[in-house]
Amino acid sequence: MKQLISLNVNGETHELAVFPWRTLQEVIREELKLTGTKKGCDTGDCGACTVLLDGRAVLSCLLLAVRCQDAEIVTIEGLAESKDRLHPLQEAFVNHGAIQCGFCTPGVILTAKALLDSNPNPTKEEIRVGISGNLCRCTGYAKIIEAIQAAQSA
Amino acid sequence: MEEFTVVGKRLPRVDAVVKATGEAMYAADMELPGMLHGKMLRSPHPHARILNIDTGRAERLQGVKAVVTAKDTLGYRYGDLILGKGDEPFLATEKVRFVGDEVAAVAAVDEDTAEEALQLIDVEYELLPAVFDPLEAMEEGAPLLHEHAANNIACKSTMRFGDVEAGFRRSDCVREDRFETQPVCHAFLEPHAALATYDSTGKITFWGSKQSPYFTYRNMPRALGLELSKVRIVQPFIGGGFGGKNEMFSLDFTAALLSMKTGKPVKIVYGQEEVLSAGRQRNPTIMDIKTGVGKDGTIMAIKCRIVANGGAYISIGRMTRYLMGSVLALPYRVPNLEYDGYRVYTNNQVCCAQRGHGVPQVRYAAESQLDMIARELDIDPLDIRLKNALQPGDNTVNGFRITSCGLTECLQKAGEIKKWREEWGELPPNKKRGIGFGAYGFVSGPRVAGHNTAGAMVKVHEDGAISVLTGATDSGQGSDSCLSQIAAEVLGLGLDKVRLVMPDSEVTPLDPGTFGSRVTFVSGNAVWIAADDARKQLAEVGAELLGAHPEELVFRNEQVFVRDDPEKNMPFTKLVKSACYSGTGRTIMGRGYFAPELEVPNYETGEGNMSATYSFGAQAAEVEVDTDTGKITVTRMKVLHDCGRAINPMHVEGQLEGSVCGGLGQALLEDKIKGKDTGQASNPSFMEYKLPSAVDMPDIESEAVETIDPVGPFGAKESGEGVQVSTVPAITNAVYDALGVMVKTLPVTPEKILKALEKENEE
Ligand code: FES
Ligand code: FES
Numbered sequence: 001m002k003q004l005i006s007l008n009v010n011g012e013t014h015e016l017a018v019f020p021w022r023t024l025q026e027v028i029r030e031e032l033k034l035t036g037t038k039k040g041c042d043t044g045d046c047g048a049c050t051v052l053l054d055g056r057a058v059l060s061c062l063l064l065a066v067r068c069q070d071a072e073i074v075t076i077e078g079l080a081e082s083k084d085r086l087h088p089l090q091e092a093f094v095n096h097g098a099i100q101c102g103f104c105t106p107g108v109i110l111t112a113k114a115l116l117d118s119n120p121n122p123t124k125e126e127i128r129v130g131i132s133g134n135l136c137r138c139t140g141y142a143k144i145i146e147a148i149q150a151a152q153s154a
Numbered sequence: 155m156e157e158f159t160v161v162g163k164r165l166p167r168v169d170a171v172v173k174a175t176g177e178a179m180y181a182a183d184m185e186l187p188g189m190l191h192g193k194m195l196r197s198p199h200p201h202a203r204i205l206n207i208d209t210g211r212a213e214r215l216q217g218v219k220a221v222v223t224a225k226d227t228l229g230y231r232y233g234d235l236i237l238g239k240g241d242e243p244f245l246a247t248e249k250v251r252f253v254g255d256e257v258a259a260v261a262a263v264d265e266d267t268a269e270e271a272l273q274l275i276d277v278e279y280e281l282l283p284a285v286f287d288p289l290e291a292m293e294e295g296a297p298l299l300h301e302h303a304a305n306n307i308a309c310k311s312t313m314r315f316g317d318v319e320a321g322f323r324r325s326d327c328v329r330e331d332r333f334e335t336q337p338v339c340h341a342f343l344e345p346h347a348a349l350a351t352y353d354s355t356g357k358i359t360f361w362g363s364k365q366s367p368y369f370t371y372r373n374m375p376r377a378l379g380l381e382l383s384k385v386r387i388v389q390p391f392i393g394g395g396f397g398g399k400n401e402m403f404s405l406d407f408t409a410a411l412l413s414m415k416t417g418k419p420v421k422i423v424y425g426q427e428e429v430l431s432a433g434r435q436r437n438p439t440i441m442d443i444k445t446g447v448g449k450d451g452t453i454m455a456i457k458c459r460i461v462a463n464g465g466a467y468i469s470i471g472r473m474t475r476y477l478m479g480s481v482l483a484l485p486y487r488v489p490n491l492e493y494d495g496y497r498v499y500t501n502n503q504v505c506c507a508q509r510g511h512g513v514p515q516v517r518y519a520a521e522s523q524l525d526m527i528a529r530e531l532d533i534d535p536l537d538i539r540l541k542n543a544l545q546p547g548d549n550t551v552n553g554f555r556i557t558s559c560g561l562t563e564c565l566q567k568a569g570e571i572k573k574w575r576e577e578w579g580e581l582p583p584n585k586k587r588g589i590g591f592g593a594y595g596f597v598s599g600p601r602v603a604g605h606n607t608a609g610a611m612v613k614v615h616e617d618g619a620i621s622v623l624t625g626a627t628d629s630g631q632g633s634d635s636c637l638s639q640i641a642a643e644v645l646g647l648g649l650d651k652v653r654l655v656m657p658d659s660e661v662t663p664l665d666p667g668t669f670g671s672r673v674t675f676v677s678g679n680a681v682w683i684a685a686d687d688a689r690k691q692l693a694e695v696g697a698e699l700l701g702a703h704p705e706e707l708v709f710r711n712e713q714v715f716v717r718d719d720p721e722k723n724m725p726f727t728k729l730v731k732s733a734c735y736s737g738t739g740r741t742i743m744g745r746g747y748f749a750p751e752l753e754v755p756n757y758e759t760g761e762g763n764m765s766a767t768y769s770f771g772a773q774a775a776e777v778e779v780d781t782d783t784g785k786i787t788v789t790r791m792k793v794l795h796d797c798g799r800a801i802n803p804m805h806v807e808g809q810l811e812g813s814v815c816g817g818l819g820q821a822l823l824e825d826k827i828k829g830k831d832t833g834q835a836s837n838p839s840f841m842e843y844k845l846p847s848a849v850d851m852p853d854i855e856s857e858a859v860e861t862i863d864p865v866g867p868f869g870a871k872e873s874g875e876g877v878q879v880s881t882v883p884a885i886t887n888a889v890y891d892a893l894g895v896m897v898k899t900l901p902v903t904p905e906k907i908l909k910a911l912e913k914e915n916e917e
Pocket of ligand 1: 038039040041042043044045046047048049050059060061062
């Protein structure tokens with residue numbers, strides 16, 4: 001049986017009827033149509049589905065939507081202040097060539113956001129460890145790390 | 155004044171913003187009203203005859219709209235892009251040939267229902283003996299996968315150039331070694347996805363994660379009995395391809411077939427587990443290589459036998475076995491060359507192209523062996539490479555014509571890392587360090603079969619912006635940006651004036667697709683020509699307005715002026731408006747096409763020049779090995795790549811760094827562990843199948859070495875694949891330098907290191 005839930009995503013509250021076994025990722029993508037949250041593996045191994053839950057980076061494919069009712073959820077669509085003003089991390093990823101196919105990008109950017117919020121001046125090593133749960137097959141991570149460093153000093 | 159205003163600049167990608175905001179739509183993100191969800195039923199057996207399929211129970215499940223099996227198909231077989239003799243039905247006909255082979259498919263109102271319906275399809279199988287090892291598969295009496303292929307040999311190459319035996323006799327050091335490589339998956343993060351809709355005019359419109367949509371364009375109509383132009387392939391953003399999204403796959407055809415059956419749009423998205431356990435992979439190989447070298451370091455002869463375990467179907471295997479042999483002639487001068495290459499059918503997952511296509515395996519063997527020979531001859535590994543490096547103007551024994559070639563410069567620059575040794579200081583007794591080199595040459599726009607043409611159109615909008623239309627796919631490598639930079643430069647515009655148009659078979663011109671490192675070189679030239687055509691059309695109008703000859707006009711910084719009289723000028727936008735809104739109402743649309751002058755090489759004998767130009771490069775790795783645990787850490791890498799000209803140095807670096815990451819994975823981490831009696835991958839997740847993560851990657855110094863190719867657009871050639879070719883040997887050679895042992899099977903795991911050290915201690 002479906003359950004009525006209310007989810008706070010990107011500052012908006014949504015009343016939804018969902019099956020209790022639906023993951024946050026599925027609800028975000030399929031009900032709210034926020035497809036910037038990607039499905040890379042669905043098993044918690046790639047980081048492409050990362051969203052912020054009360055400021056922490058979490059894997060939305062491993063969370064049940066019904067358990068996220070009291071949290072503030074931010075997806076990649078909710079990061080920029082407005083359409084014409086990117087978040088400094090997005091800006092840095094664009095300018096430093098940290099994006100190739102872009103499939104990992106939303107997840108990596110949100111992980112980096114949580115990282116910089118908790119540790120505003122991470123060392124390169126701390127960045128490496130911080131994003132090690134986000135796989136990227138395209139970039140070799142070098143430019144991603146560079147972009148995060150640039151955003152931290154921005 | 156600088157030579158160029160856009161080319162050569164570190165500009166952001168044209169698609170970066172929408173990717174950073176999550177607005178970029180990939181195939182799995184798309185939806186259509188009334189859309190159904192499809193799922194595939196896969197074979198649980200490695201080899202079996204299908205006796206009967208009963209779909210009745212599945213069809214009766216509420217929410218199921220269609221179930222299809224081979225009976226619903228025309229029996230079309232895909233694969234074999236070289237000869238067109240495909241052997242892979244998109245739904246298994248009489249047999250299944252590996253665990254994961256697609257047998258049937260369901261379309262239902264949602265994914266859960268489709269999944270449930272799969273359980274209700276009853277397939278009766280007669281089990282057949284299976285074979286997983288390629289050498290066993292070649293033996294007399296081995297189970298046969300395909301009736302037409304005796305001894306399971308899908309195809310074979312026999313290359314004979316010069317006299318290898320004479321070469322070995324003249325050599326002072328001759329080594330014979332066997333190297334083996336593992337199955338490696340492409341590991342694009344975006345799993346395959348397809349959305350198809352069939353309308354009442356009999357047309358299929360298809361969005362899929364295809365890195366070469368024109369393959370699908372040509373195969374889909376044949377498979378479904380439609381006219382070619384009644385299939386429209388529209389390309390969304392692609393989440394990485396690396397060679398693994400070139401071909402059409404079962405889901406592509408099946409989504410279309412299910413849409414035809416149901417009259418509704420149908421989407422099929424594979425799970426990553428399906429991709430890893432049933433999708434394509436890199437050919438595992440067994441390579442017996444013999445190299446002879448004179449005491450001054452000159453390579454005299456190479457003889458090599460390679461057995462590639464290609465899996466159940468041919469795919470692009472004819473190309474693979476050719477490439478594996480032909481690249482023995484790169485990047486060094488090899489006067490005598492002999493190669494026997496076999497691509498063998500086994501009951502495993504199917505292999506296809508993967509970044510470097512067959513070449514990383516071979517260069518691993520050849521470059522590693524070269525270091526062992528150098529040690530025996532007491533020659534520096536860098537010197538032996540410099541001694542034999544191909545030079546501009548060389549012709550290789552198999553007919554490759556080397557035009558631009560910066561290998562020597564790349565090697566010299568890579569050699570600068572020798573100073574790293576001085577920085578090591580005193581190391582603890584359980585830590586050993588080493589440095590190693592690898593070098594390569596790679597094709598840039600080969601002619602694979604049939605045509606190799608690329609077309610382009612440059613539409614000039616009334617506001618002075620342009621759209622660049624090509625059939626070339628950016629699967630993440632950045633080609634859309636590269637092509638946009640080329641067009642912008644020719645027309646003297648900023649990159650912000652280029653609007654992105656993705657391939658759409660109904661609109662964009664012909665292009666075979668993204669493979670063989672061809673887009674910059676081939677499509678790049680087409681775009682250059684098309685932009686120049688648009689420029690000429692505008693120049694005619696401008697000449698009249700400015701009172702000059704069209705050839706005298708210069709387009710630069712969004713201005714048009716007369717070369718020797720720059721006072722006579724006008725803004726580009728004004729010129730465009732004058733052209734568009736003049737009495738004749740000109741439509742400014744530039745048109746261009748390009749095909750390098752090439753013959754298709756002879757894949758059996760290996761003769762022919764396969765590419766109009768070749769990229770070259772060298773890399774150096776520094777490793778630290780813990781002799782207690784066997785753990786290898788790559789601490790630094792330096793990558794030098796001759797890409798002709800870097801249209802965008804930042805993106806070239808990105809390609810080099812990504813390639814290093816892929817190569818490091820193959821060298822040290824990645825391996826599909828196959829069940830002994832099933833051939834099935836037992837680690838089909840990114841938890842168990844280890845991709846390099848950020849902590850595994852060293853700092854990389856990468857640099858483009860420019861040789862300005864005579865044919866490439868603005869002198870550019872490929873930068874997407876070559877580098878991955880020599881990452882593995884740079885690392886294995888660094889380990890060899892550190893420990894004095896060469897591990898001859900990939901990946902080089904701590905376990906293998908400890909075993910090798912143990913063995914050395916015993917000796
Ligand atoms: S999709 Fe959630 S971690 Fe991969
Ligand atoms: S940019 Fe493609 S996976 Fe990261």
